[in-house]
Amino acid sequence: MTYHQAVHEVPSIFENCERPTTADKFDPTLGGKLPDEIVRKELNLPDLPERDVVKHFINLSQMNFGVDNGFYPLGSCTMKYNPKVCDEIVSMRTVTDIHPLQDPSTIQGALKLMYELEQMLCEIGGVDAVTLQPAAGAHGEFTGIHLVKAYHEANGETRKEVILPDTAHGTNPASAAMVGYDVLDLPSKEGCVDVEALKAAVSNDTAAFMLTNPNTLGLFEKNVREIAGILHDAGALLYYDGANLNAIMGKTSPGKMDFDIVHFNLHKTFATPHGGGGPGAGPVGVKKKLEEFLPVPRIVENKGTYSLDSDKPKSIGKVRAFFGNYAVFVRAYAYIKMQGGKGLVSVSENAVLNSNYLKERLKGSFELPYDPLRKHEFVLSGRPLKAKGLRTLDFAKRLLDYGFHAPTIYFPIIVDEAIMIEPTETESRETLDAFVDACEAILKEDPELLHSAPRNTARRRLDEAKAARDMIFSWHAYEKKLQSGTGGQ
């Protein structure tokens, strides 16, 4: 074990921000250009030399762990390596310095890129049309469920319910609820959709069924065509959560599986960096029958010239201003171009190979619920840890000490003490083996080491309950609390 994260004491950037004791000399009316009653009297922001600010943030960066630092097997998040050429491309002035409301004749390159990206996603997803507008996966779900609503309403129907399996990402039920649907959770059977239970649940009130395939356990839902048939026979639609698309490119497609709507997570499958939580992009693809409902504007091509068409009376309208997260599109486009069709297939092959290899090597040390063959990810149960008075959380924290980001834990909820591992295709066998070695070593350690983990990170285990209790969300709030003598250590 050689990992040690940098431990800097980085004071808040506001710590040296002096509150003016005398009246500020600055005249915010700018000599009467702004009326006195609308200008502010006080502005408490830091004023530090560039040198100190750079030191502040670079030291902070050293207390952060990304894919560039090491293995990041966060299940369902597809933390693959992000090619650096994309950073350079999105720094080009011809990408950065264009405005979304420019005359289309002055942004032909950008429109072409978006149009072609839509076409490439159509091919990968097996769908007929794509909108790039949604800003993230969950936003794609929100868009997709609005399409569901528009579709049924156009057919003169008001269906009230969206069904989803209990293994679904939390965003699925939240998105359906935001569009006004009641959500019905369907219990799984052996980790997959219980087809009989689905048949019993589906009714004239079912608007859609949301599914990811492979599902969050990494299992391929073999009955997907039958599932689609059940939904379609009842007049409902089938929604594909694209979070797990990295497993199947070129092997199958949501369209081929008879899904009607699919969202893509460009920040997962197409290697755009996750940015500490975002930006991402969540384009949505649909079958022909839903195309007329897509958000506007649509990008239209005519003899090599691109224009915008907002004249779509049945459109759900807009889900985000302008075109969406354009810089993310450019990166995804570049990634797909670099991989090519064959490259993308091999991405999925290697992602699945890595996942199954890691699963085979680890399953002896943990419990592995459900059928052996996995796709891009798998879920172990940390239940055996309980005998030593430990939990999955302790194991995850100890992994940090070995220089590995922890897997996703406690999800999906149907697995007790879940450890959800997605290695991705960009990790070498050496890395996977080193991860296995670390896991095995940890299981042999004194349980106290796990309880007290992590030790080699910038901070040791946090008192997260205190954060929720104290509710300090800004530095000024913290200072206030210190002054009133109720906060602090």
Place this chain on the structure above:
Amino acid sequence: MALSECSLEMLQYLKLKSVDELFKDIPKEVRIDGLRLPDGLSELELRRELETMMGVNKTASSQPTFLGAGVYHHFIPAAVRTIVSRGEFITSYTPYQPEISQGMLQSLFEYQSFMAELTAMDVVNSSMYDASTALGEAVLMSHRISGGDTFLISRAVSPEKKDVARTYARGADIKLVDVGYDPHTGQVDLADLKSKVKDNITGFYFETPNFLGPIETQADEIRGILGNKTVVVGVNPMSLALLRPPGDVGADIVIGDAQVFGTPMNLGGPMIGIFGCKSEHVRKMPGRIIGLTNDIDGKLAYCMTLQTREQHIRRSKATSNICTNEALVALTAAAYLSIVGKSGLREIAAKNVENMHSLATRINSVKGFKAPHFKSAHFNEFVVSSDLNSDRVHKELLAKGVHGGLVLDRFFPELKHSALYATTEMHTKADHDKLIAALEAIR
């Protein structure tokens, strides 16, 4: 597909003969045979192809561009890029393991602190996608706070933003109703507002400066009219270097876009939705919030908090479905504000106001044009009205290498021939000269 030595060994370990066996669980009827996409490019080929493809775009530096309407061209100091380019930041994800993610967490906490100070709100979350979706979420949150079935929205709001808000409102069966603006000042028509505030009202959204440029001077009166209904205020956060913050006038929710702080225009994405509220509403708030705590050694530390509002815990009962947000853009805003500092920010904001004044005055002196159209104070954006057809003006400017303001005729027919012009510290006197010369040449 040729496999590497390593992959073959891994297959052997799995007792498999070929990669195909890894996919045998995918039934034949749903199998496809590869992808009909061209072969991959080398890095060099890719660079060449994209440089050519993007080369046809006209950038703000290749033609003076006077567009704003929610996305602004501001200067970005080099040090901001240095900070934001760190792989440790860019390639991390949501800080689920706070002990190893303190860098991002502290940066996001500082972003929240900057925004809380600028807006004078108790709590600002660590980001929404952009201002338009922030408005959509604000409509839904207002409903959680005040109930009702109708949300009032100022007419002087971007049509893009309003379209997005309408989509969000539809899911919750909330109706959006416009409140007019005063034709002289461009500010909220208080009489119209008063007549529309009734029991079934959820809240009211107005902006300052609003979409048409005027800075609102009646915020206190608006607060009074709304009573216990929810007041949502939209801001251009850069203007808050000078202007009275919405927290001071009793806003319940504040939204805006912090793209102006260090993020390029990027054809409008990524942006970053600011979302702040009073502390009494925090449990009804959407999005991630970073809180302060300490670790077991007693050291100050940061983590995500109040997660029981969120989708991964609360599922269909969550306050929002948002998961991935705009964290890196939040970091960018924190880095930008730290680099320019208080005095720098004030100077930049002042330069925007001065440029706006000087440009409006000059346009106003061109025969056939009136600027600013509204009699109010402005920040960096204003309406130019004219007796000339706006589309014709737009085309003639383009032909002379100038991108004029956003033509408003379609969205605001009552303004007749008009366009929305923005100018920032990026415009030089030469840029203004070029616009004025082009306008003068139209007759």
